[in-house]
Amino acid sequence: MTTPYPYSSIKARLLIPLLAILLAGTFALAVAAAPYSRKAVDSVYDLLLAGAVLQIGERVQVDDGEVVVDLPGSAFELLALAREDRVFYRVLSPDGRTVTGDDVLPEPVRHLTPGKPLFYNSSVLGSPVRVAALRREMAERSLSGSVLVLVAQTMQARDDLAETLWRGSLVAIGLVCLLILLLSALAVRVALRPLASIDQALLAKNPRDLSPLVIEAPAELTHTVSAINQFLDRLRTQVNSTQSFIADVSHQLRTAITAIRAQAELAAEEDDPDRLRMLAARIHKRSVGLGRLSSQILNRAMVIHRADAVPLIPLDLRALALNADDLDHAPLPKDEVLVAGDPVSLEEALNNLISNAQRYGQPPLAVRVWQDDQADRACLAVRDHGQGIPPEHWEQAGERFNRIGQGGAESAGLGLAIVKAVAEAHQGSLLIQRGEDGGFEIGMSIPLLHEEPLA
Amino acid sequence: MIARLSLVCGVLAALLAPSLLRAEQPVLPLALPSLERSSVSGHLRILSATDAEMIAPLLQGFRHRYPDITVEYVEYDQSQDLNRDVQAACRQHMPLADLIINSAIDLQVKLVNGGCAQRQSLRAALPEWARWRDELYGLTYEPVVIAYRKSAFPAGNPPRSRFEMLDLMRHDPALYYGRVGTYDIRSSGAGYLFMTLDATQASTFGRMMESLARSQARLVCCSAQVLDGLQDGSLSLGYNILGAYALDRQRKGGSEIGIIFPEDYTLVFTRTAFVYKFASNPSAAAAFIDFALSDEGRRISREETTLLNPIDGEPALRVLYGLPPDAPLRLRPIEISPALLLGQDQQKRRHLLKEWLAALHEIASEGPGEGW
Structure with a gap:
């Protein structure tokens, strides 16, 4: 992991949680293994105790009304298998008297089933012991009742074996932990290999x-x-459209410049002052058109650049409409009409709409802003009272250098293209419609901005 | 990164281990401070059922090694008396002595089992059978033999095993009438232990009882009295006699006395020592055990006494008793283990004594200490 931030690596992202799980698992296993091995050891050594207590129990007899026990050597040999452990035993007669053995060994508190050894932990002289207790029912003429046999052993051997087992299991767990870790590292490496193939492609x-x-x-x-x-697909489209745009633009510019040059050549050979003036007027008109064309080309480039580069901010379309000077505007809505937008692009679009309307439309002109709740859109449009674009051309409106209807030589055909580009940069679209009073409205519809303004 | 993670794994396990184990292990008494010469001093009180003369070289060596310790050696004639005193003091949590040495292993095991000893951490390389719980340590290696008066067997044909001894006594009862000595197990702790072991280990036990009864064996408290009888000619055979005492007597003018390692089996017992639970100077007591089993202590027990030690074992025994390396020996060391508790069971003991008395009812006990 050479990067300073481990989370910037997918390997680290995979391996760190994996390691956490592994550690938690190891810890849980290690903790669980201790009582488990203890339990296993206890059950084994309990068998020794059971054997001893049963053997002693078998030797309990009644002799002349007295309980007598002939302790078997084998019981002690059995107990001595846990060589380092101390041994205690006690036999109690039905009246609770100790017949033989150690008084210090406590009696069981639980009920005993006759013939079935019961195991419990206790302590003798301050040492913890494991006790096996056995109840034997005596039914002799001279004595009846139950004799209690207790055999106990300290737990040194159990502790030693449990510890050995536990340590062994810890080693095993540790090794498995290590192995899993190595395999996971390998698996992660293999799993991430296809990423490299994309890089290479x-x-x-x-x-x-x-x-x-x-x-x-x-x-x-x-x-x-x-x-x-x-x-890649979008990039290709973009590159294609840029290439065709450049081709269009150079064609347009060349046409305009050729026309101006032709007029200028005509003017150079003209002697008639009236015709000269006319030619000069034409050259001037062409130049103005050329100027506008180039500024629109630049504006469009700016709009497209801004669409990619400038973050959108919340803004009120009403404010935009109010800023458009020397125009009437239709009554504005009372509430603000919020969109996420780029004020510069939107203003440029509005300017283009207005200038189109001034050029081709019929006054009175008005800027309209409204909110279309149904479509969840904010709308900004300029209305005039001219013919407008014939409905059959609405489809193509906004295509570059597509002059519809009235466009004369001085029209570059880029105005609506800019508006359309701005609308699209705002996830919106071009809006063309006939107003209720017969006016022609053209503008943009943009998604409304709700709730929190964009950061 | 993997190496780092596995390290974390390991550290975690290591951290985990002691905390979990601590709960399972019984609390051990603190290990003794190092037994360096300078660090142990004060007074050491030893209670022992061993002839002071027998053990004197060992005590001398100890004094030499630890000059700052003053040793008080209290000798008991009877292992049972010693046992009774220790048991009584232990019950009341009273200080009595620092070190308890006794030949009756079963009594010692019972005391240790009852919690009258302190756990030690000694370096001694004792064999398994001669130590128990790091509390009870075997200090000597003593065979239990048949002793005989050489002049009683002019043909040089003393019995080589229990079987031969039985055959002799049955074949010629008159010759052995009143001339066989053995322990009175009512008063002798070691005698009782040997008898319980004979009872469980050998098929000859019943017949031995019978023969001893028929020949009116003399019952005595101690090996010494049998050896006296062999020396003065009043006895011909002694059964289950402590080899160390017999050899010692042989060397000190008892050339009449012969020693036989029974070929069927020869019991070997070890005189055991433990540090008393309520000792006032436990480190000095531990130092004595440590010394007795050290190279120097073992050399003394081998060369200056007849007691030997469990670490040197059989080879040293052959050297000491002058046995050729190929002489057949069936040594059966008595293992210090809780199995010895059986013979000390109240009912078992009462039962065995009753049987023994019934078998020997004709034999009049001379009683301990009255001598011959």
């Missing part, structure tokens, strides 16, 4: 080649690959 591409990537990607990466391909 991209790097291997010719810079001019914007065709989609064709690689075998695992299911999880098909989205990434298709996103890259979609992006």
